[in-house]
Each structure stands twice: as C-alpha cells, then as structure tokens.
Amino acid sequence: QVQLVESGGGVVQPGGSLRLSCAASGFTFSSYGMHWVRQAPGKGLEWVAFIRYDGSNKYYADSVKGRFTISRDNSKNTLYLQMNSLRAEDTAVYYCAKDHTAGSFTFPFGYWGQGTLVTVSS
Amino acid sequence: AIWMTQSPSLLSASTGDRVTISCRMSQGISSYLAWYQQKPGKAPELLIYAASTLQSGVPSRFSGSGSGTDFTLTISCLQSEDFATYYCQQYYSFPRTFGGGTKVEIK
Numbered sequence: 001q002v003q004l005v006e007s008g009g010g011v012v013q014p015g016g017s018l019r020l021s022c023a024a025s026g027f028t029f030s031s032y033g034m035h036w037v038r039q040a041p042g043k044g045l046e047w048v049a050f051i052r053y054d055g056s057n058k059y060y061a062d063s064v065k066g067r068f069t070i071s072r073d074n075s076k077n078t079l080y081l082q083m084n085s086l087r088a089e090d091t092a093v094y095y096c097a098k099d100h101t102a103g104s105f106t107f108p109f110g111y112w113g114q115g116t117l118v119t120v121s122s
Numbered sequence: 123a124i125w126m127t128q129s130p131s132l133l134s135a136s137t138g139d140r141v142t143i144s145c146r147m148s149q150g151i152s153s154y155l156a157w158y159q160q161k162p163g164k165a166p167e168l169l170i171y172a173a174s175t176l177q178s179g180v181p182s183r184f185s186g187s188g189s190g191t192d193f194t195l196t197i198s199c200l201q202s203e204d205f206a207t208y209y210c211q212q213y214y215s216f217p218r219t220f221g222g223g224t225k226v227e228i229k
Contacts, residue, residue: 035218044209044220044221044222044223045158045160045166045209045211045220045223046220047211047217047218047219047220050216050218059216059217060217061217062123062217095165095166100168100171106154106213106214107171107213108156108168108171108211108213109156109158109166109168109211110168110177111168112165112166112167113165114164114165115165
C-alpha cells in the first residue's frame with residue numbers, strides 16, 4: 001500500500017536550516033508529482049511547494065520562495081525540502097503529499113504522509 | 123493567487139443530520155476542486171475531487187457539487203466518525219490554495 005514517511009523535523013533557531021525527507025513506497029514514485037503542505041499549530045492547511053514527477057518543474061508559495069528548495073531523488077524514492085533562513089512563522093507540521101494520478105496534468109493531493117513537526121524558536 | 127472563502131467555519135450538528143459546507147472562489151476554476159477531511163492529530167484525507175467525484179472507499183453519504191466559483195460539500199446523514207474538520211482546495215493553478223476549514227462538531 002502507499003506509504004509516505006516524513007523525517008527531519010525538530011527544533012531550530014530563527015535563521016537556521018533544516019532538511020526534511022519523505023520516503024515513498026507502494027507506488028511508482030518517479031511517475032507522480034509531489035508536494036509539501038504545512039499546518040501551523042491549531043491553524044489551517046498551507047501549500048508550500050510542488051515538484052513535477054521528473055523534477056523539471058517546481059513551484060513555491062510566496063511565503064517560502066527564495067528560502068525553501070524542493071527536490072527529489074527518484075532512484076531513492078525520496079522527496080526533500082531544504083529550509084533555510086527559518087522564521088518563527090515557519091513553525092508547523094510539514095506533510096508530504098502525492099498527486100492523485102500519475103503524469104504531468106493537474107491533480108489533487110491523493111495521499112498524505114503523517115507529517116513531521118518543525119519548531120522555529122530561540 | 124486564487125482566494126477561497128469557506129463557510130461556515132464551525133458547524134454544530136447531530137448524528138443523522140444533513141450538513142452542507144460551501145466554498146467560494148475569487149475566480150473561476152472549472153471543476154478543479156477537492157474536499158479533504160482531517161481528524162485531530164491525523165493527516166488530511168481526500169474525500170472528493172473534480173468537484174463531485176468520490177474518492178475510492180469514501181462513503182456515498184458524502185457528495186460534492188458546483189463548478190466555476192461556487193462549490194458545496196454535503197453529508198447526507200452525519201455519522202459519529204464524520205465529526206472532523208473539512209477543507210476545500212483548488213488545483214486549477216499554482217499556488218495551490220485551501221479554504222479556511224469547517225469544523226463539524228457534535229451539537
């Protein structure tokens with residue numbers, strides 16, 4: 001069955017960096033677009049970034065553009081989020097999510113991981 | 123960016139009730155609209171996509187309608203396991219955006 005397992009969260013000081021990973025299994029990872037979505041404590045959902053199945057296109061929320069970088073290694077079935085210049089407002093649970101359907105068209109989030117908590121605090 | 127207004131933000135209902143949640147877009151998105159359910163401490167789960175297509179395994183008491191700018195999620199007969207928070211989301215364009223959420227609580 002589909003599994004997405006996030007890791008790499010933790011406590012980091014403002015201005016610091018962190019790299020999140022999302023290990024995928026149970027589906028052909030290299031055929032699916034992937035996203036990062038976050039949720040601040042007690043708040044709603046905020047989309048963060050997207051990468052096309054082959055890594056050729058990437059999109060970012062304005063709130064993280066220039067600070068976060070999404071990437072993937074299809075040989076390792078793993079998605080990454082490099083987060084630099086972290087701010088208190090980046091504190092959230094970060095979820096990775098796969099597109100509902102394989103390919104390059106636009107799709108909803110078909111499956112989500114359980115998330116990893118990032119806390120930015122001094 | 124496409125803004126989404128979801129209402130109500132809080133809905134108090136009883137088991138067996140029919141409930142309706144609305145989502146309005148700042149611009150037309152055809153039918154590129156999804157609904158998710160999230161329970162406390164859990165990841166969201168896809169309920170409906172393409173505005174009205176039920177995701178595999180989702181009970182038929184859930185239904186979606188609408189196109190363009192106005193969409194609705196209906197739960198025809200609320201069950202105990204349906205008390206949760208629901209989000210609409212557009213996938214017409216980037217950045218992807220979500221509604222603010224509707225918490226369905228026990229009356």
